[in-house]
Amino acid sequence: MPLSYKKVDSTVMNKMNKVQVLSIIHDRKTISRADIVKITGLTPPTVSRIVEQLINHDCLVKYTGVGDSNGGRPPVMVSFNGDENYVIEIDLGATLIRGVLSDLNNNMLMEMQVPTLLEKGYESIIDDVVNIVERLLNKRGLNRVKVLGVGIGIAGLVNLKKGMIDFSPDFGWEAVNIQNSLKQRINLPFFFDNSTRLMALGELNYGLGKNYGNFVVINMGYGIASGIVVDGKTVFGFQGKAGEFGHIIVDPNSNVKCKCGAYGCLEALASGRRIAVLGKELFERKKSQKLAKLCKNDPNLIDAKLIFEAARSGDKDANEILETVTNYLGIGIASLVNLLDPEVIFMGGGVSSNGDIFFEPLIKAIQKYLISRNRILDIKPVTFADYATLIGAFSLVVNKIIRFESLR
Numbered sequence: 001m002p003l004s005y006k007k008v009d010s011t012v013m014n015k016m017n018k019v020q021v022l023s024i025i026h027d028r029k030t031i032s033r034a035d036i037v038k039i040t041g042l043t044p045p046t047v048s049r050i051v052e053q054l055i056n057h058d059c060l061v062k063y064t065g066v067g068d069s070n071g072g073r074p075p076v077m078v079s080f081n082g083d084e085n086y087v088i089e090i091d092l093g094a095t096l097i098r099g100v101l102s103d104l105n106n107n108m109l110m111e112m113q114v115p116t117l118l119e120k121g122y123e124s125i126i127d128d129v130v131n132i133v134e135r136l137l138n139k140r141g142l143n144r145v146k147v148l149g150v151g152i153g154i155a156g157l158v159n160l161k162k163g164m165i166d167f168s169p170d171f172g173w174e175a176v177n178i179q180n181s182l183k184q185r186i187n188l189p190f191f192f193d194n195s196t197r198l199m200a201l202g203e204l205n206y207g208l209g210k211n212y213g214n215f216v217v218i219n220m221g222y223g224i225a226s227g228i229v230v231d232g233k234t235v236f237g238f239q240g241k242a243g244e245f246g247h248i249i250v251d252p253n254s255n256v257k258c259k260c261g262a263y264g265c266l267e268a269l270a271s272g273r274r275i276a277v278l279g280k281e282l283f284e285r286k287k288s289q290k291l292a293k294l295c296k297n298d299p300n301l302i303d304a305k306l307i308f309e310a311a312r313s314g315d316k317d318a319n320e321i322l323e324t325v326t327n328y329l330g331i332g333i334a335s336l337v338n339l340l341d342p343e344v345i346f347m348g349g350g351v352s353s354n355g356d357i358f359f360e361p362l363i364k365a366i367q368k369y370l371i372s373r374n375r376i377l378d379i380k381p382v383t384f385a386d387y388a389t390l391i392g393a394f395s396l397v398v399n400k401i402i403r404f405e406s407l408r
């Protein structure tokens with residue numbers, strides 16, 4: 001075997017061993033070196049060497065004294081050094097840019113947000129993202145060496161192969177090279193992904209999703225998107241664009257145009273934005289007095305929340321709007337269930353926080369279109385509500401750190 005092959009092999013092997021040891025320490029929080037030897041099957045000197053590196057070079061592990069002895073020498077305990085390392089998470093949405101500084105134990109230490117100024121365009125929004133990162137660092141007076149990465153969730157078609165956002169109807173962006181834009185401005189390792197896939201990743205690693213290997217997160221707010229987990233892994237597809245649930249066609253004869261350019265997309269017919277439009281039309285037809293009262297006769301104040309409120313107070317027309325919308329959603333979600341057979345569906349986003357008035361007609365509609373008619377479908381809200389994407393962004397960076405893709 002040529003010498004260079006041998007060298008590559010041993011380097012790869014070392015890294016694999018190191019990743020394995022760090023993952024175990026991360027998952028167990030505190031563990032003895034002897035137990036790491038037992039779990040990994042590595043030799044005691046190899047484990048000692050890796051642990052030394054993780055403590056003195058990478059600063060990701062620390063000694064935490066000695067454990068209980070069962071007769072022999074008390075074991076040396078080590079733990080994940082989560083409170084001396086940091087991660088920054090960004091949720092880049094069409095309404096708000098939110099930023100959070102966390103330690104590696106997933107304790108949120110600081111949070112800030114600015115409105116997304118869509119009219120100012122791409123470059124200005126990227127500047128705002130970088131400004132939030134800097135402000136989080138400065139406010140806490142942190143040495144940037146201690147920040148192991150920035151995770152960013154973006155609403156749009158993220159092409160992970162090219163580091164591009166191919167298309168984002170929410171932002172009106174097409175073919176923007178976000179990898180390059182951030183590289184020029186952020187002096188820290190950074191990683192990004194679609195915001196709803198990150199919701200699914202956060203759910204899988206830190207939320208109720210831990211208990212399931214197969215689930216879908218549906219994000220229903222201004223638009224509609226999904227993050228899919230199959231057999232314990234988030235689904236990316238060929239270029240990283242899997243999960244565009246909002247753009248499946250649920251009515252090919254519809255004359256409602258979607259922001260993507262097609263007609264009859266689920267997002268065009270069933271998002272929070274659509275509920276608001278249907279509410280405004282209802283107001284124009286002067287059909288609902290309850291709605292008129294709720295919006296104080298100003299149609300500009302009609303949003304999805306107000307329609308839910310009108311429906312809750314018994315307004316027949318508002319309830320009809322919800323029935324129309326949940327029927328389209330039912331078609332979409334039943335198709336997902338028929339296709340992927342998930343154990344549970346997690347719903348996130350503003351619209352899904354409306355409780356029974358939303359979920360009851362929705363479950364009925366889904367059941368109508370399921371191939372297994374008697375299947376009981378489990379639908380739950382996402383574990384972290386408004387923080388779902390941010391927890392996912394945290395999870396993205398932690399995964400990279402544990403695999404040593406993020407360390408400088």
Ligand SMILES: [Zn+2]
Pocket residue numbers: 246247258259260261262265267268
């Ligand atoms: Zn569409």
